[in-house]
Amino acid sequence: MKDPDHFSREDAAAAERVTVRPWVPRTFAAILRDTWREFLDAKVLYLLLLAIALLFGAALTGRIEPQPGGRQYLDIAARAMAADLDGIDIATQSMGDVAGRLNGSVYAISAAEPLAADLPAGHWKATLTRTFVPLVGAPESGEEITARFGRIADGQLWTITEILETGTDWARKIGSQTWEMTVAPGRDLRLLWPHRFTLFGDSVELAGTKGAPLGLEVLILQKLLATGLGGTILLLVSVAVTAAFVPNMVRKGTLELLLVRPIPRWQLLVFKYVGALLLVAGLLGILVLAVWLITGILADVWSPGVLLALPSLLVFFALLLSVSVLTGIITRSVISAMLVTVAYWAILFIAGQMNNVAVESRIREANVGKMRPTSIAEAIRGRQPRREDGLQPGRRPFYQTTIGRITEGVYAVLPHTEDLDNLVDRQLMRDFAVAGPFRALMESASFSWEKGLGLTFLHTFAYLAIACTIFSRRDP
Amino acid sequence: MVVSVKQLEKRYGPHRALGGVSLDVEPATLFGLLGQNGAGKTTLIKILLGLVVPTAGEAALLGQPVGTFSARREVGYLPEDHRLPEYHTSTSLLDLYGALQGIPRRQRRRRAAELLDLLGLAGREKLRIRGYSKGMKQRLGLAQALLHSPRVLFLDEPTDGVDPVGRKEIRDLLLEERRRGVTVFINSHLLGEVEQLCDRVAILRKGELMVTGTVADLTRQKASWLVAFDRGVPVSFRFPGATIETVEGGSRLRVSLAPIEGPGAEGAEAIDTFLAAASAAGLRLRHLERERATLEDLYLAIASGGETP
Numbered sequence: 001m002k003d004p005d006h007f008s009r010e011d012a013a014a015a016e017r018v019t020v021r022p023w024v025p026r027t028f029a030a031i032l033r034d035t036w037r038e039f040l041d042a043k044v045l046y047l048l049l050l051a052i053a054l055l056f057g058a059a060l061t062g063r064i065e066p067q068p069g070g071r072q073y074l075d076i077a078a079r080a081m082a083a084d085l086d087g088i089d090i091a092t093q094s095m096g097d098v099a100g101r102l103n104g105s106v107y108a109i110s111a112a113e114p115l116a117a118d119l120p121a122g123h124w125k126a127t128l129t130r131t132f133v134p135l136v137g138a139p140e141s142g143e144e145i146t147a148r149f150g151r152i153a154d155g156q157l158w159t160i161t162e163i164l165e166t167g168t169d170w171a172r173k174i175g176s177q178t179w180e181m182t183v184a185p186g187r188d189l190r191l192l193w194p195h196r197f198t199l200f201g202d203s204v205e206l207a208g209t210k211g212a213p214l215g216l217e218v219l220i221l222q223k224l225l226a227t228g229l230g231g232t233i234l235l236l237v238s239v240a241v242t243a244a245f246v247p248n249m250v251r252k253g254t255l256e257l258l259l260v261r262p263i264p265r266w267q268l269l270v271f272k273y274v275g276a277l278l279l280v281a282g283l284l285g286i287l288v289l290a291v292w293l294i295t296g297i298l299a300d301v302w303s304p305g306v307l308l309a310l311p312s313l314l315v316f317f318a319l320l321l322s323v324s325v326l327t328g329i330i331t332r333s334v335i336s337a338m339l340v341t342v343a344y345w346a347i348l349f350i351a352g353q354m355n356n357v358a359v360e361s362r363i364r365e366a367n368v369g370k371m372r373p374t375s376i377a378e379a380i381r382g383r384q385p386r387r388e389d390g391l392q393p394g395r396r397p398f399y400q401t402t403i404g405r406i407t408e409g410v411y412a413v414l415p416h417t418e419d420l421d422n423l424v425d426r427q428l429m430r431d432f433a434v435a436g437p438f439r440a441l442m443e444s445a446s447f448s449w450e451k452g453l454g455l456t457f458l459h460t461f462a463y464l465a466i467a468c469t470i471f472s473r474r475d476p
Numbered sequence: 477m478v479v480s481v482k483q484l485e486k487r488y489g490p491h492r493a494l495g496g497v498s499l500d501v502e503p504a505t506l507f508g509l510l511g512q513n514g515a516g517k518t519t520l521i522k523i524l525l526g527l528v529v530p531t532a533g534e535a536a537l538l539g540q541p542v543g544t545f546s547a548r549r550e551v552g553y554l555p556e557d558h559r560l561p562e563y564h565t566s567t568s569l570l571d572l573y574g575a576l577q578g579i580p581r582r583q584r585r586r587r588a589a590e591l592l593d594l595l596g597l598a599g600r601e602k603l604r605i606r607g608y609s610k611g612m613k614q615r616l617g618l619a620q621a622l623l624h625s626p627r628v629l630f631l632d633e634p635t636d637g638v639d640p641v642g643r644k645e646i647r648d649l650l651l652e653e654r655r656r657g658v659t660v661f662i663n664s665h666l667l668g669e670v671e672q673l674c675d676r677v678a679i680l681r682k683g684e685l686m687v688t689g690t691v692a693d694l695t696r697q698k699a700s701w702l703v704a705f706d707r708g709v710p711v712s713f714r715f716p717g718a719t720i721e722t723v724e725g726g727s728r729l730r731v732s733l734a735p736i737e738g739p740g741a742e743g744a745e746a747i748d749t750f751l752a753a754a755s756a757a758g759l760r761l762r763h764l765e766r767e768r769a770t771l772e773d774l775y776l777a778i779a780s781g782g783e784t785p
Contacts, residue, residue: 022545022578030575033568034561041563253559257620259527260553261576262545475528 027263028271035245035275042241048234048283052290055225059294062199067211068118069194071109074126074183077150077157078107081130105132115182120193120214123161123184130177139172145179155433156186191215191301191433215432218301225291226309227424234287235280235317239345242276242321243338246328255476266468273325273464277318284313305424305431312420319415319456320345322463329467352418354403355411360441361398364388415459419452477539478503478628478659479524484533486519486683493519495683496533501676503627504657506650508670508691510771511680512779517663518556520680521630524661525553538627549578552621556632556663558613562606566597566616569605570623577624584623591619596645610637618646622653629653632663647673671695671771679778686778695769700732701747704763705754713757715750728763 039045082105112126128149130140142163150158160181167178194211198204207217224230249255249272258268288310296302323344328337368390391397398404426442428434479501486494494516501507509517522528523535526543540547560569567588574584592598595615605613614637621629634650635643650660650673664670670677671691678688687694704727709720719732733746751761 022549026575026578026580030572034564034572037568038561038563248561251559253555253557254561256522256525256527256553256555257558257560257573258576260525260548260551261573262548262578263576476522 022262024267027267028274031268031271032275032278035272035279038245038248039241039276039279042244044237044241045283048237049286051233052287055230056290056294058199059221059225059298061201062197062206062298063202064214064217064299065196065198066119066190066214067194067196070114070118070120070122070124071112073157073189073192074109074112074124077152078109078128080152081105081107081145081148104136105130107131110178120185120190123182126181126183127166128179128181129167132175132177134173134175137175139177142179145181149181150183150186155188157189157192158183158186160184188433191218195299213434214299214301216434218295218299218303219428219432219434221295221298222291222306222309222428223425225294226288226306227313227421230287230291231284231309231313234283235313235320236342238280238283238317239320239324239341240338242280243324243328243341244334245272245276246325247332247334247337250329250332250471250476252476259476265472269325269329269468269471270464273321276321277314280317280321281310281314284310284317288313301432303431305427308424308427312424315420315453315456316417319417319460319463322460322467326463326467329471348414348417351407351411351414352416352421354407355418356422356441358399358404358408358411359444359446360437361404363440363444365391365397415456416447416452417456419447420449420456422447423449423452477501478505478537479661480534480536480539481520481524482534484520484523484535485531486516486523486528487531492683494523494530497680497683497685499678499685499688501659501661503659504654505676506654506660506662506674508674508677509661509663509680510665510667510670510677510775514682515680516683517680518632519683521553521632521661521663525551525630549624550627552624552626552629554617554621554629554631554634556636558617558632560605560613560616560620562604564605565601565603566592566605566619567601569616570620573620574623579624587623587625588619591622594649595619596642611639611642614638615642615646618649627658629658629660630663631660633665634662635664635666635669643669667770667772667775677771679775681778687774691771694774695771698767698769700730700767702763702765702767703729703731703754703761705729705759706762707759709754709759710757713754713759715753717746718750730767 082103107128107130110127110129112124115123115125128145142165146160146163149160150156161184162182164180165177166180167176171178192213192215195207195214195217196205196209196211197207197217199206246269249258249268259265288307291309292302292304292306295306320341324337324341327340328334331337367388370388399408422442422444426439426447429439429442477500479499481497481499484494484497484499485492497516497520509520511517519528523530524537524542526548529543535542537547538550564572567585570588570591571581571584574588575581577584579587589598592601595618597612597615597619600612605616608616614635618631618634621631629650631650635646638646647669650662653660654675662670662674674691676688676690677694679686702723709729717733721730721732722728723730731747731750733750747764751764754761
């Protein structure tokens with residue numbers, strides 16, 4: 001030990017030592033690869049991809065076909081000309097809302113004949129009649145008719161390509177005009193047009209024999225596969241797989257091997273968190289993209305609104321993962337991490353649903369006596385708009401009850417993940433011209449991206465910060 | 477000093493894991509840390525690695541306070557009952573630890589291949605750790621400790637579960653590391669191995685350092701000899717200051733010669749006089765061997781609550 005050339009040996013050893021430089025991107029990349037490996041090891045990825053492939057396959061056996069129904073849309077376009085519909089939202093407002101905006105004329109289609117098939121892409125030859133009171137209204141020109149026919153608010157059901165006034169002069173003088181016109185489908189006609197939806201050839205009928213508006217079908221399909229059932233299953237599986245990450249990492253005998261490295265402890269935790277998040281982002285991306293492609297291919301509707309489900313679901317999962325990480329750090333148990341996370345999810349879900357009820361009760365109360373929203377498509381299908389009923393005497397709206405107040409109070413401090421879901425629904429309903437009471441709820445101003453994202457991020461960050469603090473201070 | 481520890485204390489609530497340990501270790505030493513389970517060996521090592529914060533006292537590693545990143549870059553650690561993540565292969569695991577240690581990709585790949593070859597794990601790169609035997613895991617654990625060519629190694633039971641040939645290879649490897657100037661701390665219950673391998677040892681009991689010294693000093697020669705003559709010793713034979721007892725089924729005599737102080741030549745003179753007397757009595761010498769205290773003797777004496785012999 002008192003070897004005289006001892007120091008020169010040590011110097012020689014130092015010279016041949018490998019270069020050691022700490023570098024954050026390298027650390028991050030290494031933990032990312034580690035997370036990826038651990039994730040692959042769970043074998044769930046293959047199952048998920050298989051499930052998505054099956055879903056894709058099953059959906060692609062489906063067929064969405066338009067039913068004959070052009071005449072009723074010509075009728076609605078004609079009738080709608082009797083009112084001043086500027087500013088009316090085709091999607092949210094009902095035929096009832098049109099009352100009071102009448103301009104004194106009555107329009108009707110007296111004859112109509114499709115030039116080819118009676119399909120949403122088909123052109124029609126139609127005869128439009130207008131009846132007006134001569135002293136009150138003036139005759140209208142073909143240009144005026146062309147400008148107004150088929151337009152409802154900013155929606156476009158039909159466009160006139162040719163128009164010729166055919167009525168006689170004396171008829172015009174007593175308040176009757178007639179036009180022969182050729183009509184082409186407008187931009188929004190397809191979404192409202194009734195379509196049959198069948199799966200596996202013709203064996204499963206999903207929208208009844210009369211069909212449903214295409215927009216509604218696409219909405220339900222996208223909601224079911226992306227934010228609804230599909231997203232829920234994917235997130236559940238992700239929670240189950242990622243719940244093991246932190247407890248495995250902080251296991252005795254494994255943890256020490258990580259903590260001796262010359263990097264701060266929080267990096268181990270945060271990078272693992274981000275790694276898991278990126279993996280799940282990839283999965284969610286595949287799912288949402290698959291849904292977008294499926295509905296695009298099936299229905300030829302390529303509206304990108306469903307892509308909003310990706311950030312919405314991902315932000316939600318970021319929150320769940322932070323809860324899972326915190327529980328994993330505290331209990332070091334996979335089962336606990338999983339159960340606490342799922343329980344937290346359940347609490348958020350219940351609170352969100354109850355808050356929706358409270359918001360709905362506020363909307364209802366504000367609308368007592370007014371017409372309930374019905375979509376134009378529904379009106380065409382014969383559903384009559386109804387007035388919003390008031391509550392029975394002695395009954396208070398939900399938001400004024402004790403439970404309602406507690407609900408709103410609790411929800412105010414919880415992450416607003418339900419809002420994020422509602423906001424995606426709102427976008428989808430707008431895109432697909434779907435309306436009804438549910439749409440009115442979704443359109444509520446109490447849901448906003450700012451509040452939804454802000455509160456969710458705040459909670460996520462807080463859970464992570466607590467986890468990092470505990471992790472940094474605890475003796476292994 | 478590679479390691480310098482002064483009055484180091486660690487308490488977990490009312491439990492005292494370490495109670496005022498002071499220790500200095502010089503470079504290029506194979507240092508054996510002995511003690512029963514719960515004696516504080518692992519706590520001491522964890523403090524030196526910066527994993528555990530001491531309650532009181534000072535600890536420095538390579539002249540720097542323990543736990544700093546620059547100190548951590550110089551240490552390799554093989555924990556007891558380590559559990560390497562089972563979803564990794566040997567190469568992917570070394571790649572992960574190498575990257576966390578800060579080694580650039582090309583260097584850590586080269587170094588990993590080198591170490592796997594050295595530790596007899598080459599050719600199994602595709603196998604997940606899940607499929608490893610205990611001995612293979614131990615070798616891989618050693619590889620990760622050596623990966624960044626640290627100047628100090630802390631090894632908890634490094635040969636646990638390894639076959640005898642593997643143990644020999646690991647011992648040779650550690651001797652080679654010491655030759656290169658590396659200081660190696662070994663926690664082991666295999667006293668024979670520690671005695672064979674280590675330059676210095678320390679024995680802990682209930683959080684206190686009972687004894688520390690070179691292995692040569694601690695296993696010093698005793699003042700007794702094992703002797704065999706060509707025939708039985710006559711009853712009339714007497715030697716002043718010697719106690720003679722029959723051992724090993726009567727084939728050997730233990731001759732204790734007193735008083736003898738410390739190791740060295742004094743005892744040899746006494747045995748010379750004894751043998752001369754025996755020869756004069758007509759006894760012919762067939763066997764002569766000086767008795768030594770083994771590390772085990774010392775360890776058991778301390779473990780049983782005795783004071784430092």
